[in-house]
Amino acid sequence: xxxxxxxxxVPAPGAARDVRAIKVVLHRxxxxxxxxxxxxxxxxxxxxxxxxxMGTGLGTLVAGAIPGLDFRTFMYPGxxxxxxxxxxxxxxxxxxxxxxxxxxxxxxxxxVSRGAIVLGKCLGGAIVATGQGVVILAMAGLVGVPYDxxxxxxxxxxxxxxxxxxxxxxxxxxxxxxxxxxFFGIMQMAIMPMIFLSGAMFPLANLPSWLHVLTTxxxxxxxxxxxxxxxxxxxxxxxxxxxxxxxxxxxFGWQVPIAVEAGLVAAAGLLLLGVAVAQFRRAD
Numbered sequence: 103x104x105x106x107x108x109x110x111x112v113p114a115p116g117a118a119r120d121v122r123a124i125k126v127v128l129h130r131x132x133x134x135x136x137x138x139x140x141x142x143x144x145x146x147x148x149x150x151x152x153x154x155x156m157g158t159g160l161g162t163l164v165a166g167a168i169p170g171l172d173f174r175t176f177m178y179p180g181x182x183x184x185x186x187x188x189x190x191x192x193x194x195x196x197x198x199x200x201x202x203x204x205x206x207x208x209x210x211x212x213x214v215s216r217g218a219i220v221l222g223k224c225l226g227g228a229i230v231a232t233g234q235g236v237v238i239l240a241m242a243g244l245v246g247v248p249y250d251x252x253x254x255x256x257x258x259x260x261x262x263x264x265x266x267x268x269x270x271x272x273x274x275x276x277x278x279x280x281x282x283x284x285f286f287g288i289m290q291m292a293i294m295p296m297i298f299l300s301g302a303m304f305p306l307a308n309l310p311s312w313l314h315v316l317t318t319x320x321x322x323x324x325x326x327x328x329x330x331x332x333x334x335x336x337x338x339x340x341x342x343x344x345x346x347x348x349x350x351x352x353x354f355g356w357q358v359p360i361a362v363e364a365g366l367v368a369a370a371g372l373l374l375l376g377v378a379v380a381q382f383r384r385a386d
Contacts, residue, residue, distance in 0.1 A: 119214055119215075119218075120214060120215045120217070120218035121218075122214075123214035123215065123218040123219060123222060124218050124221055124222035124225065125222070126222065127218075127219055127222025127223055127226060128222045128225050128226040128229070129226075130226070131193065131196075131222075131223070131226025131227060131229070131230055132226065132229070132230070134196065135193075135230040135233070146185065146234070146237055146238070148184070148188065149181040149182075149184045149185045149188075149238060150181075150238075150241075152177070152181055152184070152303070153174055153177055153178065153181040153238075153241075153245065154174070154244075156177075156303075157173055157174035157177045157181075157245070158173075158174065160173055160177075161173030161174060167346070168343050168346065168347065169340065169343065170339060170340060170343065171246075171337070171339050171343055171347070172245060172246045174245040174246070175245050175246040175247060175333070175337070176305070176330075176347045177245075177302070177303060178242065178245050178247055178333060179257075179302075179326060179329035179330040179332075179333050180300070180301065180302025180303055180326055180329075180330070181238060181302070182235050182238050182239065182257065182261060182329055183261075183264060183297075183300065183302055183322065183325055183326045183329060184297055184302060185231075185234055185235050185237075185238050186231045186232065186234065186235045186261050186264055186265045186268070187231075187264065187265075187268050187293060187297065187322070188293075189227075189230060189231035189234040189235075189265070190227050190228065190230075190231040190264075190265045190266075190268035190269040190272060191268060191269075191271075191272045191289050191293060193223075193226065193227030193230050193231060193269055193272070194223070194227055194268075194269050194270075194271070194272025194273045194275070194276050195272060195276055195282065195285050195286065195289065197223065197273060197276040197277070198276050198279050198280070198281065198282050198284075198285045199282060201279075201280065216379060216382040216383050217379045217382075217383075219382065220273060220375065220378045220379045220382055221375065221379075223269070223273055224266055224269045224270050224273060224371075224375055224378070225266070227265065227266075227269030227272070227273075228262055228265040228266035228269050229262075229265075231261070231265035231268070231269065232258065232261045232262045232265050235258075235261045235265070236258070239254060239257060239258070239261075242254075246337075247333055247336075247337075248336050248337075250336050252336075253332055253333065253335075253336045256332045257329055257332060257333075260325070260328050260329050260332065260364070261329075263325070263364060263367050263368060263371070264322075264325035264367060266371045267321075267325070267367050267368070267370050267371035267374060270371050270374035270375045270377075270378055271374050272289070273374075273378040274374050274377050274378040274381060275288060275289065275292070277378060277381035277382055278381060296320055296321070296322045297322060299313075299316050299317050299320045299322070299323070300317070300320055300322035300323045300325070300326045301317060301323055301326050301327060301330070302322075302326050305346060305347045305348075305349065306323075306327075306349050306350075306351065307345065307346050307347070307349040308346075317351075318351065318352075318353065321366070321367070321370050323351060324351065324358075324363040324364075324366045324367050325363075325367050327350060327351050327360075327363055328360045328363050328364055330348055331348060331350065331360055332360075334347070334348040351363065
């Protein structure tokens, strides 16, 4: 008896196959996010703690210096950024988890472009982080930020851009790591200083020269500042308060436009995406 041969059809290489791979990886990220409610709650705990407890405490110290404005309103864009950044990095860290359990190898031996896998991962992480940020966005009214439709759309777009860039950064870090402990140790060492130096928790005006330089070269500054400028554009505050809390970013006295800041974040995201793809192409 002759054994029956079962044909195996492998999709022809091309853009359609890569798009399908991106959709599969993205869909897996969505399922992982929806089914992990514990992560959703824990990722929100720290920003809410900073916003409503630390923000309220600090607000009592500076209330006389910023008349007519709740200090939590100032901190609000920074807390959005913190939520998005933390979630994006954790999404990227799942690559290490997949490597430990062998799922990553199955993806890498699939007949699809590794660039498609990385892009799907970055898009999935960005969408998950943006979805997490929407929860903080819903709290806007509690800290004096208006629910203006244009403001909400602007913040969503800026959140997604920041989340994509941070996810690409996280994927680049995770590409060669073998265990979660190493990844999260390096993540904390890299991300926490960047968050503190981004202006998320203190104004960028009147800083010492050394601290001004650090905030200027920090990539996250250009993700937080557009969000703060969008919020303050919809607030009715005194000019001196706006100049104190929302000075923007300047290079040698030149005020950096929001479009340039967004372009820098996007360029960093694309550069990190390219580095991540190159890392995966060299991975075993």
